[in-house]
Amino acid sequence: MTYKWIGKKVNRIDAPGKVSGEAKYMTDISFPDMYWGKIVRAEVAHARIIEIDVSAVEAYPGVRCVVTAKDVPGVNGYGMAIYDQPVFAQEKIRFYGEPIAGIVAETKAIAEEAAKQIRVTYEELPVVHDMLQAMKDDAVPVHEEGNVLFHRHFVNGDVAASFEEADLIVEEEYQTSTQTPSYLELEGGVGIYENGQLTMYCASQHPDMDRKQLCDILALPKEKIRVVGYPVGGAFGGKVDLTVQAQIGVMAYKARGKVKVINSREESFSSCWKRHAMHIRMKTAVRKDGTLLANQVTFIADTGAYAGLGEPVVNLSLEHACGAYRVPNVILDAYAIYTNNSISSAMRGFGVPQANFAMESQMELIARKLDMDPLDLRLLNGIKTGDKAILGHTLRLAMGTIDTLEKITEVPLWADKEQFKCTDNKWKRRGVGIATSIQGAGLGRGLKDDAQADIRLLEDGRFNLCVGTPDLGQGNLTAFVQIAAEQLGCDVACLNVLCADTQCTPDSGATVASRTVYGVGNAIVSAVDTFKGRAIELAAEVCQTDSDRIHIGPAGLIVGDKSYSYCEIADMATKQGISLDSRGTFSFPEADIEIEGAIGLPHLLYSAVSHVALVEVDVLTGEVDVLEVACIPDTGRVINLQGLEAQVEGGTVMGMGYATMENTILKDGKVITDNFNTYLIPTALDCPKIDTYPVEVLEKSGPFEAKGIGECVGNSITSAVINGIYDAVGARITSLPADMERVLEAMEKDSEGGESCE
Amino acid sequence: MAKIGFQLNGEEISLDCEVDEILLDVLREKLGLTGVKEGCGQGECGACTVIMDGVAVNSCLVLMNQVAGCEVTTIEGVKQNGKESAVQKAFVEEGAVQCGYCTPGMVLSAEALLDKNPNPDEKEIRTAIAGNLCRCTGYSKIVAGIQKAVQIRQKERNDDI
Ligand code: FES
Ligand code: FES
Numbered sequence: 001m002t003y004k005w006i007g008k009k010v011n012r013i014d015a016p017g018k019v020s021g022e023a024k025y026m027t028d029i030s031f032p033d034m035y036w037g038k039i040v041r042a043e044v045a046h047a048r049i050i051e052i053d054v055s056a057v058e059a060y061p062g063v064r065c066v067v068t069a070k071d072v073p074g075v076n077g078y079g080m081a082i083y084d085q086p087v088f089a090q091e092k093i094r095f096y097g098e099p100i101a102g103i104v105a106e107t108k109a110i111a112e113e114a115a116k117q118i119r120v121t122y123e124e125l126p127v128v129h130d131m132l133q134a135m136k137d138d139a140v141p142v143h144e145e146g147n148v149l150f151h152r153h154f155v156n157g158d159v160a161a162s163f164e165e166a167d168l169i170v171e172e173e174y175q176t177s178t179q180t181p182s183y184l185e186l187e188g189g190v191g192i193y194e195n196g197q198l199t200m201y202c203a204s205q206h207p208d209m210d211r212k213q214l215c216d217i218l219a220l221p222k223e224k225i226r227v228v229g230y231p232v233g234g235a236f237g238g239k240v241d242l243t244v245q246a247q248i249g250v251m252a253y254k255a256r257g258k259v260k261v262i263n264s265r266e267e268s269f270s271s272c273w274k275r276h277a278m279h280i281r282m283k284t285a286v287r288k289d290g291t292l293l294a295n296q297v298t299f300i301a302d303t304g305a306y307a308g309l310g311e312p313v314v315n316l317s318l319e320h321a322c323g324a325y326r327v328p329n330v331i332l333d334a335y336a337i338y339t340n341n342s343i344s345s346a347m348r349g350f351g352v353p354q355a356n357f358a359m360e361s362q363m364e365l366i367a368r369k370l371d372m373d374p375l376d377l378r379l380l381n382g383i384k385t386g387d388k389a390i391l392g393h394t395l396r397l398a399m400g401t402i403d404t405l406e407k408i409t410e411v412p413l414w415a416d417k418e419q420f421k422c423t424d425n426k427w428k429r430r431g432v433g434i435a436t437s438i439q440g441a442g443l444g445r446g447l448k449d450d451a452q453a454d455i456r457l458l459e460d461g462r463f464n465l466c467v468g469t470p471d472l473g474q475g476n477l478t479a480f481v482q483i484a485a486e487q488l489g490c491d492v493a494c495l496n497v498l499c500a501d502t503q504c505t506p507d508s509g510a511t512v513a514s515r516t517v518y519g520v521g522n523a524i525v526s527a528v529d530t531f532k533g534r535a536i537e538l539a540a541e542v543c544q545t546d547s548d549r550i551h552i553g554p555a556g557l558i559v560g561d562k563s564y565s566y567c568e569i570a571d572m573a574t575k576q577g578i579s580l581d582s583r584g585t586f587s588f589p590e591a592d593i594e595i596e597g598a599i600g601l602p603h604l605l606y607s608a609v610s611h612v613a614l615v616e617v618d619v620l621t622g623e624v625d626v627l628e629v630a631c632i633p634d635t636g637r638v639i640n641l642q643g644l645e646a647q648v649e650g651g652t653v654m655g656m657g658y659a660t661m662e663n664t665i666l667k668d669g670k671v672i673t674d675n676f677n678t679y680l681i682p683t684a685l686d687c688p689k690i691d692t693y694p695v696e697v698l699e700k701s702g703p704f705e706a707k708g709i710g711e712c713v714g715n716s717i718t719s720a721v722i723n724g725i726y727d728a729v730g731a732r733i734t735s736l737p738a739d740m741e742r743v744l745e746a747m748e749k750d751s752e753g754g755e756s757c758e
Numbered sequence: 759m760a761k762i763g764f765q766l767n768g769e770e771i772s773l774d775c776e777v778d779e780i781l782l783d784v785l786r787e788k789l790g791l792t793g794v795k796e797g798c799g800q801g802e803c804g805a806c807t808v809i810m811d812g813v814a815v816n817s818c819l820v821l822m823n824q825v826a827g828c829e830v831t832t833i834e835g836v837k838q839n840g841k842e843s844a845v846q847k848a849f850v851e852e853g854a855v856q857c858g859y860c861t862p863g864m865v866l867s868a869e870a871l872l873d874k875n876p877n878p879d880e881k882e883i884r885t886a887i888a889g890n891l892c893r894c895t896g897y898s899k900i901v902a903g904i905q906k907a908v909q910i911r912q913k914e915r916n917d918d919i
Contacts, residue, residue, distance in 0.1 A: 011850050018858030019846040019865055021793020021833030028792035108787075182893050184797045184805055184859040233795070233859030234893050265798040473857025473894045642853040642899075649896030650856065676802035676891060684884040684897040 005482040006704045007638055010492055012478045014231065014471065025231050026189035026201045027262050034190065035064050037251045037261040038111035039244065040101040040118050041271065042093040045129075045340040045669025046142070047122035049091055049100075056117045057103060062110035065254045066118075067102040072250050074219030080209070080241050080345070084143065085306035087217055087246040093122065094142055094305035095342050096670040097270030102251040104259050127669045131302040131337040132279060142305060142338040149303055150311040150336040152318060152598050156392050157329030159285075162294030166285035170365050174282065174358040175735040178302070178664035179275035179657075180673075181347050182681050185233020187243035187272065188262030191252035197224050198249060204229025205240045206510030207500050208468055213242055214249050230470035230500035236654070237346035238273045239472070240512055241308050269674040274664060275347035276301040276313055276336075278354040284362045285329075290370055290377045294329035295390075297321040299355065301344070303336040308345025310336035315598050316351035316440065322390045323359035324401040324438040324608060325381040330390050340669040346512065348651070349711045352439050353658065353718060357736065360435040360719030364726055374723070375414070378436055379405050391602045393591040398707075400608035400634025400697035405436055407695050411630040413612045420614050420628070421728075427620050430627070431727030435719035436610040439712035440603025441514040442588040447600045449588035451519040452506035455484065455527040456581045457535075459574075461556070461567030462494050465524065468508035469516045470500035474710050475643040476516045482639055483521045483703050487528040489552050494566075506583060514607055514708030517639065519586055521703030527584025534580050535569055542572050589701060605699070607712040608634040611652065614688075615724030622743035624660050626688045626721055633692065635709040636699040644709065648692045651713030657682045658714075659721040663737050764825045767835025777823035782806045784822060785832060793833035793862045797891065804890030807863035808832050814870035816889070833862035836869060844910035845869055845903070854903035856894035863890050868904045877908060 017023040054066045069076050069090035076090055077083035089100050101118055105111035126140045133139055134147040141147060163169060189202030198218060204210050207227040214225050232239065244261055252259040263271070278301045285294040299317045303310030314334035321332050349356075367374040382401040389395055408414045417432040443449040454466040465484050471477040477497050485492040498505055508520045532552055540547040543559050551558045556565040564572070573580050588605070595601040614628040631648045638644050661680045665673045673679035698705035722733050731746035738746075763772040766789070775784055782799075785791040785808070797805030799818050806817040809831040836843050842850070845868045855861050864887060871878060871886040878886070883904045884897070892900060 012853060012855060014858065015850040015853075015855040016842070018855045018861045019842065019849045020837055021791075021862045023858055024792065025795075025859070028786075030787075030790070030792075184795070184803065184857070184891065184893055186796065232857060234857040236893070262796070265800070265803075473859075475856065646853050646856060646895060646899055649898045650894045651896075653896035654893070675800055676798050677800065681891060681893060682896075683889075683891065684887045684901065687897045690896060690898055 003486055005486040005492055007641065009642060010478060010482055010640060012475055013481055013497065014477060023231055025185060025233050026203050027185060029190050029201050030260065031258050034258040034260050035104045035106060035255055036108040036111045037248060037259040038103045038115045039099045039247050039261060040103065040115045041267060042089060042096060042098040042100055044093060044122055044124055045096040045127045046125040047093045048125060049089060049093060050121040050123055052101060053119040054101060057114045060114040060117060062106040063114050064104040064106065067250050067254050068100070071254050072217060073253060075216045078213045078217060078242055078246050079307055080309050081311055082307050087250055095340055097267065097342070098305065099247050102247050104251050104255040128339045129341055129666065129669055131300055131339055134337050134339050135300065135335065142340060147338040148335060149307050149338055150314060152315060152334045154318060154332040154391070154595065156390060159294045159296055159329045159331045162285045162329040166293050167288035168286045168366065168369055169283060170362055170369065171283040172362065172365065172734060174280040174361065176278045176354045176357060177662065177736045178277040178344065179347060179662050180269055180272065180664050180679055181236040181238035181274070182679065183234030183236060183238060186263045186265060186268050189248060190258060190260045191248035192258045193252040193256060198252065199226045200245055200249060201228045202245045202248065203232040203235065203239055204470060204500060205235050205472060205512055207502050208507040209510060210242060210245055211502050214245060217246050218249055218253055226503045228501045232470050232472045235472040236348045237350065237512065240346045240510060241273050243272070266674040269679060270342065270671045273308055273343055273345040276303060276344040276351065276354065280354065280358040282358050282362055284366065286366050288370060290372050290380050292325055292327045292381045295322050295327050296331045299334040301336050302339050302341055304339055304341050304343040306343050308343055310345065312600050313346065313351040315601050317355040319391055319440060319601050319603065320352045320355045320438065321359065323356055324383055324436045326383050326387050327390050341666050342671055348654065348714050349439065350513065352437065353655065353715050356437045356715045357718050357722065360716065361722060361734065364723045374434060375405065375408055389602060391595055393593050393602045397605050397701065398636065398697045398699040399606060400695060401436060401438060403695040403697050404608050404610040404632040404634050407632045407693055408434060408610055408612055411612055411693060413614055413628055413630045423616065428616050428618055429728040430614060430616045431724040433613050433615060433720045433723030433727055434610065435716035435723060437712055437715035438606045438608050439514060439715060441518060441605045441607060441708050442603060443513055444600035444603045445590045445594050449509060449515065449519065451508045451523040451586045453508060453520055453523040453527045453584050454506050454581060455531045457566060457570050459570050461565055461570060462496060464498050465495050466498045466505045467520055468500060468505045469511040469520050472511055474647055475640065476511065478643060479517050479639045480520065480524055484524050484528055486704065487525050489554055514711045517706055517708045518605065518702050519588055521706065522586035523584040525584065525703050526586060527582050530584060531580060531582035534582060538573055538576060538578065538580065539564065539569065542576065605707060607707055607709050609712040609716055611716040611720040613717065613720035613724045615721055615728055617725055617728045617743060619729060622740035622747065624725060624738055624743060626656050626660065629688045629690045629717065631690060631692050631713065632695060633709050633713055634695050634697045636702050636707040637696050637705040638694050639704065639706050644694060645692045647709055648713045649690045652690050652717045653682050653687050655714040655717035656721055658736060659718040660738050762822050762826045764827060765829040767831055775822050777821065779822045780818060781820040781822060781825055782817040785817060791832050791834050795859055795862060804863045804867065805860055807866045807890060809866050809870050812870065812873065814867045833865060836865060843869065844914065845872065845907040848906035848910055849903040852899050852903040852906050854895065854899045860890055860892040864892065864900055868907060872907060872911060876911065
């Protein structure tokens with residue numbers, strides 16, 4: 001099958017507007033008669049509120065109004081799973097940076113000045129900052145119901161017997177850091193409340209879900225709220241939950257006007273949704289030939305002050321507890337724990353990067369102890385289509401793990417690794433590490449994961465392609481256009497995209513969970529097919545002919561030996577008084593079993609990625625430099641190679657940052673790494689050369705046999721780097737990130753000194 | 759309040775503002791030039807980059823009294839007669855743009871580099887954009903974009919001769 005657009009180089013449709021500076025982000029929108037809002041935030045992490053005195057501020061010149069919890073017209077609570085997070089704190093403060101009040105004023109400067117006049121009287125409570133302590137029965141409660149938000153226990157097979165049978169048992173504890181998504185665009189936007197209607201302009205990963213929560217907060221019906229959420233200046237999971245929409249909504253509601261709010265970076269880093277820090281214990285049983293027999297795993301995740309998506313995140317850790325491997329016997333426990341450590345929820349990978357780091361570390365230890373090649377060990381245990389996954393479900397769809405692993409043998413970084421590891425610098429040692437990962441796509445069993453897409457023919461013969469899922473930067477809109485153009489047989493230039501505006505786009509679900517190319521892509525194919533059917537029916541009627549004499553051409557319909565442009569078809573439709581607007585829908589297929597008490601588990605569709613990393617360690621300072629990376633993604637059919645490479649490169653660098661430098665440091669619940677001078681993310685000088693080697697394990701149920709990849713590309717790189725450090729200097733890093741101090745410490749503990757090349 | 763005159767995207771302008779107002783705020787709020795972005799407000803991210811007298815600077819660290827008499831170019835002033843510059847074209851071609859929030863700053867840092875050093879090596883390119891954070895791309899395609907812009911500029915120069 002040859003394609004005209006699938007797999008072809010198509011430039012990103014949003015790039016011209018972004019390089020010229022013309023693209024208007026939600027934080028760029030302004031109106032002449034607009035107020036500025038400022039969120040007043042808690043300066044303690046745990047306290048009982050005695051009084052919030054706003055009197056001085058209400059009288060402040062230029063202040064339009066002040067809002068607190070009592071001004072919330074509907075429910076003073078929101079959250080993706082449970083509404084446990086107040087819009088404005090009421091009675092209690094649970095994290096440093098939590099919104100307490102909102103000031104609406106004529107200018108930004110007045111709002112900021114007035115914010116300083118608010119007097120809050122607190123009774124401070126002990127700060128719960130250690131998740132392991134927080135789990136104990138006598139711990140200070142962050143929420144009345146106790147600090148264990150969620151616990152799931154799961155058993156499959158006979159673990160005790162496997163531990164008896166095992167030739168080797170590897171047991172280790174791991175600690176992962178709190179990663180901050182660090183999207184460059186600060187949270188913010190404009191809320192307009194006029195004539196009983198709210199319009200919210202704020203970057204979003206799912207406008208329809210934002211609207212649902214805003215309806216409850218403002219006690220307004222859905223018809224009275226419009227949410228516009230695109231373009232988005234990066235999100236990485238951090239804009240799935242509400243960011244500042246709830247506060248802006250209430251401010252606009254009380255001000256009866258337009259209110260703009262933009263967080264500062266310090267406010268952002270204190271109050272944004274982060275990746276859960278986890279404490280992981282893993283005990284793995286292996287036969288001496290390398291066959292994995294059993295795994296006993298406990299995940300304890302710090303979800304911070306509010307639930308966010310804590311429960312589904314740890315559920316995903318549980319599902320991915322054994323990485324990309326067949327392990328017949330497991331005992332798994334996953335906990336999400338409340339603390340006063342800011343807030344954690346969704347972030348790219350959604351609980352999988354933590355699990356992957358632990359499992360891939362175990363694999364490296366096992367290979368070393370059995371004196372096996374680490375790639376052979378992975379190939380031996382790698383999961384395949386038809387296998388039973390650890391939760392007991394059958395993997396019916398394409399699994400690319402083995403394909404990505406086999407490809408490693410052809411990658412120069414691995415094939416010629418001894419050469420790559422040579423260096424003349426006697427204070428440096430180099431190592432090559434590998435790791436592999438899978439990532440479930442879609443929301444999983446029991447969470448209806450539906451996508452809708454519309455195709456609408458315009459008068460001028462062009463089409464509007466309408467999807468609710470915003471492009472957060474990953475390029476899904478360009479992939480959508482390619483899919484629609486291919487299915488329609490037209491030129492990509494004939495399609496406009498409307499996106500993420502509840503007024504004119506359907507609910508396509510969220511841009512999360514590596515689900516949009518597959519789910520929304522399939523909905524687009526279905527929308528186009530419906531459109532084609534309707535257009536043919538219309539032409540048959542108008543031309544008084546049989547529909548099988550009508551074909552779809554590149555720019556319209558061909559009826560016998562006559563052709564009609566789409567412009568003419570649009571005209572025909574108007575004259576006949578019928579609409580050719582077509583909606584396509586798609587529902588994710590679900591796994592064959594459900595896991596009781598774990599909604600969203602298991603998945604059926606998985607992407608697979610392997611990474612190879614060349615790492616250099618400075619033996620004097622412990623500094624780690626990632627020199628080169630090869631990434632082997634399986635994403636089914638590649639729709640846009642440049643877009644795939646872009647995802648690989650960005651995901652790899654984010655996972656590398658997680659491995660070597662990123663660390664949100666909290667002191668008594670306060671984020672002290674609250675700007676880019678202390679929370680370090682990779683710069684252009686830190687980044688390696690990255691080569692992408694796609695393997696295309698075609699997934700028949702996908703649009704043009706494609707599936708998603710946005711998350712999986714960021715998982716295994718972390719372990720590949722950590723395993724590279726092990727190869728270089730023999731030091732095992734069990735806590736992320738591998739900063740200089742940790743590397744030196746680990747080298748002292750278990751260094752074999754590494755070998756130099758001479 | 760003071761009257762501050764400077765050249766903005768090729769045009770002389772004169773503005774009433776406080777001398778300690780920040781250039782970034784003036785550009786975005788007073789002049790509506792929202793292509794200039796704010797990512798940190800502290801000179802750490804480069805999203806607010808503009809070119810001032812030939813040098814790429816963080817406009818969040820520039821006070822208005824420093825701007826008097828200077829030539830300032832923002833992303834809005836990069837297109838010439840509605841046509842994309844070599845850097846802009848190359849960024850589109852090479853896929854150097856994802857969420858696009860760092861892009862205006864990146865483009866301007868690249869323009870400033872190539873104006874001074876028309877043929878930089880990879881290290882020089884990476885150094886020139888080291889102050890521009892990008893969370894999406896991993897920088898590879900941005901570097902490739904700047905390398906491609908070098909070629910486009912060379913070709914344009916040759917065509918001119
Ligand atoms: S906003 Fe100026 S450097 Fe970040
Ligand atoms: S493209 Fe998103 S920050 Fe660079």
